[in-house]
Amino acid sequence: MRRLRAALTPYALIFPGGVWLAIFFVVPTVVMLSLSLQSGNVADGFVFTWNWQSYVDGLTNYHDQIIRSLVYGLAATLIQIVIGFPVAYWIAFKGGRHKSVYLFLLLLPFLVSFVLRTISWQFLLSDNGMLLGPLKNIGLLPGDFRVLATPFAVIGGLAYNFLPFMVLPIYVALERIDPRVLEAANDLYAGKFQTFLRVVLPLSLPGVFAGVLMTFVPASSDYVNASVLGGTNTTMIGNVIQNQYLVTQDYPTASALSFTLMALLLVGIFAYAKALGTEDVLEVAAR
Amino acid sequence: MTEIQAGTGAAGVAAPDQVPAIELDGVVKEYVSHGEVVQAVKGVSLAIGEGEFFSLLGPSGCGKTTSMRMIAGFEEPTRGVVRLHGQDVTNVPPNKRDVNMVFQSYALFPHMNVWDNVAFGLKRKKVSDDEVRSRVGEMLEIVDLVGREKRRPREMSGGQQQRVALARALVNRPRALLLDEPLGALDLKLRQHMQIELKRIQREVGITFVYVTHDQSEALTMSDRIAVMNDGLVEQLAGPREIYERPATKFVAGFIGTSNLLSGVVRAMNGASAVLALGPEDRVVVPIKGSATEGDTVELTVRPEKITISTEQPEGDLSMVEGTVSEVVYLGTYNSYAVALAGGAEITVFQQNAHDSTTTAERGDTVWLSWQPQHSYALQ
Numbered sequence: 316m317r318r319l320r321a322a323l324t325p326y327a328l329i330f331p332g333g334v335w336l337a338i339f340f341v342v343p344t345v346v347m348l349s350l351s352l353q354s355g356n357v358a359d360g361f362v363f364t365w366n367w368q369s370y371v372d373g374l375t376n377y378h379d380q381i382i383r384s385l386v387y388g389l390a391a392t393l394i395q396i397v398i399g400f401p402v403a404y405w406i407a408f409k410g411g412r413h414k415s416v417y418l419f420l421l422l423l424p425f426l427v428s429f430v431l432r433t434i435s436w437q438f439l440l441s442d443n444g445m446l447l448g449p450l451k452n453i454g455l456l457p458g459d460f461r462v463l464a465t466p467f468a469v470i471g472g473l474a475y476n477f478l479p480f481m482v483l484p485i486y487v488a489l490e491r492i493d494p495r496v497l498e499a500a501n502d503l504y505a506g507k508f509q510t511f512l513r514v515v516l517p518l519s520l521p522g523v524f525a526g527v528l529m530t531f532v533p534a535s536s537d538y539v540n541a542s543v544l545g546g547t548n549t550t551m552i553g554n555v556i557q558n559q560y561l562v563t564q565d566y567p568t569a570s571a572l573s574f575t576l577m578a579l580l581l582v583g584i585f586a587y588a589k590a591l592g593t594e595d596v597l598e599v600a601a602r
Numbered sequence: 603m604t605e606i607q608a609g610t611g612a613a614g615v616a617a618p619d620q621v622p623a624i625e626l627d628g629v630v631k632e633y634v635s636h637g638e639v640v641q642a643v644k645g646v647s648l649a650i651g652e653g654e655f656f657s658l659l660g661p662s663g664c665g666k667t668t669s670m671r672m673i674a675g676f677e678e679p680t681r682g683v684v685r686l687h688g689q690d691v692t693n694v695p696p697n698k699r700d701v702n703m704v705f706q707s708y709a710l711f712p713h714m715n716v717w718d719n720v721a722f723g724l725k726r727k728k729v730s731d732d733e734v735r736s737r738v739g740e741m742l743e744i745v746d747l748v749g750r751e752k753r754r755p756r757e758m759s760g761g762q763q764q765r766v767a768l769a770r771a772l773v774n775r776p777r778a779l780l781l782d783e784p785l786g787a788l789d790l791k792l793r794q795h796m797q798i799e800l801k802r803i804q805r806e807v808g809i810t811f812v813y814v815t816h817d818q819s820e821a822l823t824m825s826d827r828i829a830v831m832n833d834g835l836v837e838q839l840a841g842p843r844e845i846y847e848r849p850a851t852k853f854v855a856g857f858i859g860t861s862n863l864l865s866g867v868v869r870a871m872n873g874a875s876a877v878l879a880l881g882p883e884d885r886v887v888v889p890i891k892g893s894a895t896e897g898d899t900v901e902l903t904v905r906p907e908k909i910t911i912s913t914e915q916p917e918g919d920l921s922m923v924e925g926t927v928s929e930v931v932y933l934g935t936y937n938s939y940a941v942a943l944a945g946g947a948e949i950t951v952f953q954q955n956a957h958d959s960t961t962t963a964e965r966g967d968t969v970w971l972s973w974q975p976q977h978s979y980a981l982q
Contacts, residue, residue: 495709498676501696502703503723503770513722517713 351570361566369571377555377572381579384552387466388535391473392481395530396523398474399481403522404515406482407489418486422479429476433543436472437463440544464546472540477533481526488522489515524591532580552576621688622649623778623810624656624673624701629682631668642668644834645682650778650812650827655804657813657821660831661857666814669831670780673812675699687777697726702771703780707787708763710755716742716766717751723774741773744803761792768803778810785820797823818858822846830854847905852981855903862909862949863981864923865901868894875975876900881944883915884923887975894980901981906952908977911939911962912970922972925949927963937961941971 351369355361374381406417424432439446440462450456462468492515500510538553545551552572559569631643643665650656658666671677672684675696684692691699702723711719720741724734742748745765755763764784771779781800785793801824804811815821821828822842829839830853838850849855852863866878866886876894878886888902904921916922928948929940939951939961949971953962963969 493707493709495705495707496711498696499703499705499709499711499770500722501676502674503774504697504726505722506695506697509726514711514713 347570347573350566351574353567355567357564357566366567369567370575373568373572373575377552380550380552380555381572381576383550384535384576385579385583387470387473387541387549387551388531388537390470391477391534392527392531394470394474395478395481395526399478399526400485400519400523403482403485403489403519407486407492414490418483421482425479430539430543433472433476433539436468436475437543440468440471463544464549466545466549468544469541469549469551472544473534473537476537476540477530480529480533484525484529485519485522488519488525492518520591524588527587528584532584535580536576620652622685623652623654623687624650624812625683625685625688626669626672627683627685629669629672629679629684631665631672631677632680641834643672643679646831646834646836647682648829648836648839650810653808653810655801655811655813655824655826657815657825657828658831659815659818659821659828659857661816664831665834666816666831667782670703670782670812670814673778674701674703674780700776701778701780702774702776703782704767704771704784706782706784708755708767708784710763710766710770712755715752715754716747716758719755719766720769720773722770727774737773738769741769744772744806745769760788761796764788764796768800772803772807772809775807776809778812781811781813783815784813785815785817793820800824822858830857832857848979849903849981852901852903855979855981860906860950860952861903862906862947863901863903864943864947864949865899868896868898868900870896876980878902881924886921886923886978888921888978888980889976890980902978903981904973904978906938906950907936907954909949909951909971909973911941911951911953912972913963913967915970916972919975920972921975921978922970923949924968924970927965927967927969930961930963930965932961939963939969941969 349363350361352363352365352367353361354364354366354368402421406414406421410417438444441447442461442463443451447456447460447462451458451460462471496518497510497514500514505513535551536553538551538557541549541551541554542557556569556572556576559565559572626646626648629643629646630641633640633642646665646669658669660666668677672679673686675691675694675698679692682692683690686700711722714722717738720738721734724737729737739748742751745768747762747765747769750758750762753762755766758766764787767784784800785796788796797820800811813821813824822845825842827839827841828845830837830845832853838845838854840848840850845854846858849858849861855861855863864880864886866880868876869879870877871890871894872887874889875887876890876898878888878900880886886902888900890900894900910916915924923943925941925943927939928942929938931938934955936955937953939953941949941951943949951971
């Protein structure tokens with residue numbers, strides 16, 4: 316009896332989460348998959364017809380937006396690494412007793428709603444706003460200079476909005492490095508730069524890897540930044556899908572685009588994991 | 603052994619033809635902790651000879667690790683000078699010092715295999731690939747790790763990691779190797795095995811070893827000389843035999859092995875020895891280094907294995923005291939007696955089970971304890 320209970324315990328523990336995922340993830344995914352293969356319109360209803368045409372239409376009409384989304388996501392991710400790594404490094408190694416305070420300060424803006432934060436960026440970056448206005452008034456910038464509705468605004472917004480998801484995993488990886496390992500490198504004739512290059516950087520890679528996953532995926536499928544900070548030339552695939560669902564009400568195309576994006580991201584992630592996620596990357600770094 | 607003399611307070615004096623491998627000269631290390639200045643090392647001067655196996659021994663917090671870290675360059679002394687082969691390196695960073703360290707927790711690079719760990723230092727020194735290959739291979743042979751070059755540290759046992767750490771430091775042929783409690787994480791059997799291994803390797807490579815430990819038996823087993831440290835100062839600096847047989851201070855006597863501490867008032871001086879008054883029938887004679895006069899209180903120490911226990915008052919020129927057995931413990935190779943003296947002191951006596959293991963006395967018996975006067979030492 317006791318053995319039976321011990322055998323069932325893991326299943327009992329996974330049951331609530333499993334049910335949750337089944338209802339709110341698996342079922343909608345299946346519904347959406349079926350929807351992407353239906354044909355019809357909102358007025359007359361949709362019928363399942365193995366209609367692959369929605370995928371073809373989606374890729375033909377919106378490949379620009381798909382590519383743009385991946386490029387914006389990649390650019391935002393790179394900016395986040397450049398900004399986030401030094402922040403994580405500083406907190407992990409120079410934060411001293413106040414590490415948790417700095418981490419809290421990093422997260423503080425994120426207690427405010429995602430959309431509100433993006434709208435406040437809109438205020439900051441607006442053509443005659445608090446940032447550009449004074450610079451234009453003293454003649455440092457030409458009068459028609461603008462940031463809003465450019466790729467810079469959208470990529471900047473993406474980089475800002477997902478920054479903690481880059482900083483935190485890198486911080487965790489750096490924090491786990493035994494300071495004596497760094498002393499050992501120093502003792503073995505490595506200066507500060509060599510120690511960073513040969514020891515700190517390779518040991519931080521698992522954190523960078525996780526950070527890239529956690530920021531690239533939401534950034535490239537985001538639509539809030541493009542709709543609040545962007546213009547007609549910065550439309551991302553998220554905006555297209557939103558538009559197809561809520562305005563055009565072409566559910567099959569919207570679903571097909573969602574699945575296309577998901578497939579692309581999954582393939583990308585697996586390729587990335589294959590290339591970087593294994594121990595080989597560490598071997599290379601050790602040379 | 604080396605001719606170099608060293609001691610507390612005074613700088614080590616090297617023989618004119620020999621420059622010490624390592625010198626600490628009046629070294630002080632202060633920290634500020636919660637707004638207060640704390641002295642971890644309060645003025646240590648010592649000189650370690652070329653090729654010597656030198657131990658810094660003491661309880662945790664005595665300043666031994668801080669002293670070693672100042673030799674390695676991880677800490678800068680607040681005052682004083684650190685010299686390596688006569689050269690002042692007080693402000694030289696660790697990567698520019700020709701000494702290497704074996705860390706307490708090994709501190710191996712977790713992302714590198716054994717080979718890359720061991721080759722790390724040589725590659726940073728821009729040694730040619732051919733030489734790196736031959737020297738790393740040779741070193742892995744010495745520490746018996748051939749065939750495990752591709753293993754990661756976490757795939758290895760504690761003893762193997764220990765040997766990687768040793769190889770990683772020694773492969774650079776440093777002028778001195780610093781070892782910070784390197785055997786602390788190993789179990790007893792392996793530790794004893796590694797003690798012998800370390801000593802063998804040191805003989806083979808002929809490099810100066812500085813060994814930090816809180817384990818007195820480890821220090822006694824391996825060292826040529828030992829500096830016993832306490833509270834930021836060197837209490838005694840001597841060979842293992844002298845440290846054990848002639849502890850200079852009460853601290854050393856208590857820290858190294860089991861010691862009996864007795865104190866008595868000087869009844870008379872007899873040449874360089876003092877005759878002490880303890881109990882009425884007791885007669886304790888102890889050699890005195892300095893001077894003492896009648897009426898002074900003298901503390902002395904005598905090791906448990908030097909004492910003979912008997913039921914009758916012994917004859918001859920021995921120191922002897924009378925007491926009551928309060929405990930007898932059988933310990934295999936010897937019996938241990940606790941004997942209470944009339945004055946309140948308790949003395950431990952070890953009696954070898956050389957012939958049979960019958961005990962001389964039982965709990966409650968009145969016994970005589972005796973020893974050769976030259977086996978007891980007055981403490982400073």
